[in-house]
Amino acid sequence: MVKLGHDDMIVFLIALGLILILSRVFAEIFKGFKLPAVVGEIVAGVLLGPTVLGFFAPETFEFIFPFIAHPEFTSTVPVQYAMDAMINISVIMLLFVAGMEVQLPLVIEQGKVALLTTLFSMVIPIGVGFVAVKMMPELFLVTNGDVNIVGFFIGVVLSITALPVIARLLMDMKLFKTRIGMTIIASAMLIDLLGWLIFSVILSMIEEGEKSMSLGYTLTAILIFGVLMLTIGTKIIDKSLPWIQTKLSWPGGVLALAFGLCFLGAAFTESLGIHSILGAFIVGIAFGDATNLRDRTREIIHQFVTNVFAPIFFVSIGLYVNFIDNFNLPLVSFLLVIAYTSKILGATVGARIGGLNKTQAWAVGVAMNTHGVLEIILGSLAMAVGLINEEVFVAIVVVVIVSIITSGPMLKRIVKKLP
Amino acid sequence: MRTVTLAEQLKDRLPYPLETIAVAVAFSPRYKSVIKEAARFARSCKAKLILIHIGDFEPGQERKLLTCIEQSKLHKDYCRIISQKGPTVKTILSICKENIVDLLVLGAIKREPMLTHYVGSVARKISRKAKCSVLLLTDPHERPRSFRKIAVSVIASPKTATTMATAVYIANIEDADELFVVNEEYLPLFESALADSSTDKEHDLMKKEIVKSARQRIDILLDQIPGSSSVRIKSRVIFGKPGHSVQVFAKNKKPDLLIVNSPKQYLGILDLLFPHDLEYILEDLPCNLMIVHSRGF
Numbered sequence: 001m002v003k004l005g006h007d008d009m010i011v012f013l014i015a016l017g018l019i020l021i022l023s024r025v026f027a028e029i030f031k032g033f034k035l036p037a038v039v040g041e042i043v044a045g046v047l048l049g050p051t052v053l054g055f056f057a058p059e060t061f062e063f064i065f066p067f068i069a070h071p072e073f074t075s076t077v078p079v080q081y082a083m084d085a086m087i088n089i090s091v092i093m094l095l096f097v098a099g100m101e102v103q104l105p106l107v108i109e110q111g112k113v114a115l116l117t118t119l120f121s122m123v124i125p126i127g128v129g130f131v132a133v134k135m136m137p138e139l140f141l142v143t144n145g146d147v148n149i150v151g152f153f154i155g156v157v158l159s160i161t162a163l164p165v166i167a168r169l170l171m172d173m174k175l176f177k178t179r180i181g182m183t184i185i186a187s188a189m190l191i192d193l194l195g196w197l198i199f200s201v202i203l204s205m206i207e208e209g210e211k212s213m214s215l216g217y218t219l220t221a222i223l224i225f226g227v228l229m230l231t232i233g234t235k236i237i238d239k240s241l242p243w244i245q246t247k248l249s250w251p252g253g254v255l256a257l258a259f260g261l262c263f264l265g266a267a268f269t270e271s272l273g274i275h276s277i278l279g280a281f282i283v284g285i286a287f288g289d290a291t292n293l294r295d296r297t298r299e300i301i302h303q304f305v306t307n308v309f310a311p312i313f314f315v316s317i318g319l320y321v322n323f324i325d326n327f328n329l330p331l332v333s334f335l336l337v338i339a340y341t342s343k344i345l346g347a348t349v350g351a352r353i354g355g356l357n358k359t360q361a362w363a364v365g366v367a368m369n370t371h372g373v374l375e376i377i378l379g380s381l382a383m384a385v386g387l388i389n390e391e392v393f394v395a396i397v398v399v400v401i402v403s404i405i406t407s408g409p410m411l412k413r414i415v416k417k418l419p
Numbered sequence: 420m421r422t423v424t425l426a427e428q429l430k431d432r433l434p435y436p437l438e439t440i441a442v443a444v445a446f447s448p449r450y451k452s453v454i455k456e457a458a459r460f461a462r463s464c465k466a467k468l469i470l471i472h473i474g475d476f477e478p479g480q481e482r483k484l485l486t487c488i489e490q491s492k493l494h495k496d497y498c499r500i501i502s503q504k505g506p507t508v509k510t511i512l513s514i515c516k517e518n519i520v521d522l523l524v525l526g527a528i529k530r531e532p533m534l535t536h537y538v539g540s541v542a543r544k545i546s547r548k549a550k551c552s553v554l555l556l557t558d559p560h561e562r563p564r565s566f567r568k569i570a571v572s573v574i575a576s577p578k579t580a581t582t583m584a585t586a587v588y589i590a591n592i593e594d595a596d597e598l599f600v601v602n603e604e605y606l607p608l609f610e611s612a613l614a615d616s617s618t619d620k621e622h623d624l625m626k627k628e629i630v631k632s633a634r635q636r637i638d639i640l641l642d643q644i645p646g647s648s649s650v651r652i653k654s655r656v657i658f659g660k661p662g663h664s665v666q667v668f669a670k671n672k673k674p675d676l677l678i679v680n681s682p683k684q685y686l687g688i689l690d691l692l693f694p695h696d697l698e699y700i701l702e703d704l705p706c707n708l709m710i711v712h713s714r715g716f
Contacts, residue, residue, distance in 0.1 A: 103607045105660070105695035109683065167608035171625070176606070177575050185607065231692050291663040291699065299610040 008079045023311035036165050038373055039401055041311045045318020068319055087316050090309040091377055092280045096262040097305045099284020101163050102189045110186035113354030117187040120350030121368050122159040128342035129155030139331055141389050153202050153382055157396055158339050160195045161188040162372020169408055180360050184367045199378055200278040206385050221272045226282055233286040241292035254297050258287055326390040335395045343369040363414045370407040371400040428519055434552045434711050435588040441469040442524040443511050449526050451487055452559035457524040458491035459563040463592050468493060469518055472502040473510050508544045520551050527555040529704045543701050546710055555708045566676040570599040572665040578680040581713040583640055586678045590650040600654045601668055602633040603661045630656045662699035669705035681712040
């Protein structure tokens with residue numbers, strides 16, 4: 001049995017400690033600029049990783065993160081395993097929390113305008129992303145992969161909207177409960193759900209050959225699991241929560257149930273040949289939709305995952321990827337242009353057809369062009385399976401950060417024109 | 420002179436004052452209590468009462484209804500019986516439309532078995548589809564009493580102002596002891612948006628601001644409603660999913676009557692699979708429920 005030795009344990013714990021403390025320091029600094037914690041966490045990773053620390057003080061970098069600086073050293077392999085497991089668990093928990101944010105009844109209630117905004121703000125970016133990769137495969141460095149799958153993937157990345165980031169922005173601007181706010185939130189929720197379903201299909205398409213799972217099998221499995229979890233699963237969780245929250249220790253009982261179900265769901269989809277993240281995401285939706293879930297419990301789950309596990313994942317991005325070496329200016333510029341035009345255009349057209357006036361529709365379009373956490377997770381998973389390389393991944397991270405920085409000021413300018 | 424069409428009479432008609440009240444009669448064990456409750460309410464509102472029966476009367480049934488009316492001390496001129504054949508829900512709704520019924524009264528059990536919930540009982544189906552206001556009586560009495568403690572749900576909807584005005588109207592008619600104006604604040608994503616970048620103080624401050632602006636909204640709405648000053652109003656701001664949070668509130672506070680908006684739209688099975696708003700209340704009725712249908716929305 002491979003075990004962490006005495007020295008490995010020290011290396012692993014120092015790395016974790018530094019990641020958590022520095023990510024919080026940078027999250028607080030960026031909070032001062034009204035930017036979400038995720039930006040600070042990524043910057044902390046870039047500073048701690050090969051881009052800055054590894055470049056200016058290589059010895060220090062090697063001393064603190066020997067398992068990254070010298071992955072070939074066998075003595076540090078267990079640390080790599082431990083780190084990899086931590087990052088995977090963090091992603092699964094992040095997806096569980098992302099699922100908890102999706103409220104399907106709200107989407108249904110918003111009706112036509114939310115559905116049309118969702119449709120257009122997905123179809124147009126996916127179409128643009130697909131055509132862009134198809135026409136310029138060399139720019140996206142598609143060498144060994146299937147151009148169609150990479151195109152589809154880039155399109156999905158462009159189509160997703162960052163729910164918590166935009167929610168905070170709307171709350172700060174007192175737009176959350178307006179028709180615009182609810183349209184944005186409902187559409188972003190539906191896009192999250194559809195985006196992850198499509199991405200799971202993409203991952204299955206990549207792994208199809210390896211595991212001999214047919215696309216039809218994957219789609220059927222996703223559909224059955226999703227429908228059962230979101231109908232019967234939600235009801236069972238909802239009915240059991242009052243008992244768990246009152247008869248068992250609180251919040252211990254409900255936390256055990258939440259994360260236990262999250263991991264079981266993840267294991268189940270992984271065993272079906274679909275990625276584990278989809279299971280965690282769908283269980284998250286079912287759990288978050290439970291009306292008997294106390295607000296305080298919801299808050300504890302969010303705090304726990306967002307402040308402990310999310311930083312581990314986001315800092316690890318900068319730790320493993322060199323952002324200077326892999327910064328491809330033409331690619332970043334092109335991706336920024338198509339991301340902004342396709343998403344803003346798609347969402348604006350959808351909202352306009354859905355019944356919003358011109359200014360309201362533009363506000364929806366600009367707000368929907370806020371990318372975030374999920375795109376980075378999508379990118380890292382795609383990079384892990386070899387669908388994209390590090391340059392494309394860095395370009396995605398840059399698009400996410402730029403969109404987070406610009407969405408607030410852009411939205412404020414349009415909102416001023418609202419009657 | 421041009422005759423005013425039914426559609427024109429119904430268009431933009433306010434849900435109050437209640438001029439015509441109908442009660443659906445199915446000769447269930449509680450039918451007498453339901454009729455007597457409806458008659459008492461009709462007397463209070465000085466409204467006409469229509470007793471709706473679907474299908475043919477069995478021998479003696481019509482007599483039973485007439486006795487009930489006599490016992491409820493409602494003047495004969497203010498009461499009539501309509502009996503029609505046809506599919507229950509559709510026929511009741513069409514009678515209500517033709518007779519410009521302002522309020523339809525139905526007896527309803529508090530909680531239905533799971534299968535009935537999904538298949539749908541008559542009372543629940545009508546509650547979702549009716550184009551007039553509906554009163555579901557969960558615990559009707561043969562010696563009815565007025566609604567002394569009333570609660571009204573306030574959510575972000577264009578219908579809310581009319582629903583609140585209807586609640587004030589009923590509270591005045593019933594001479595209610597108190598009217599709870601319950602603002603349901605639903606903030607999905609509030610916790611996740613604030614989870615990683617706010618201090619405890621900021622979090623509390625933001626919630627306090629939400630409560631403050633909700634109270635201001637209630638005050639502005641109440642100021643515009645005639646008769647609100649003569650009712651003892653207690654305003655409350657609660658957090659949670661609309662429908663569910665007020666259902667929990669009603670279970671705790673035990674009002675005699677809960678007043679809510681009519682649903683925005685009826686989506687059939689989707690509403691049952693992914694319940695929202697009214698569906699949470701219909702799933703487990705906490706008390707008598709009045710669904711105010713604001714025509715024109």
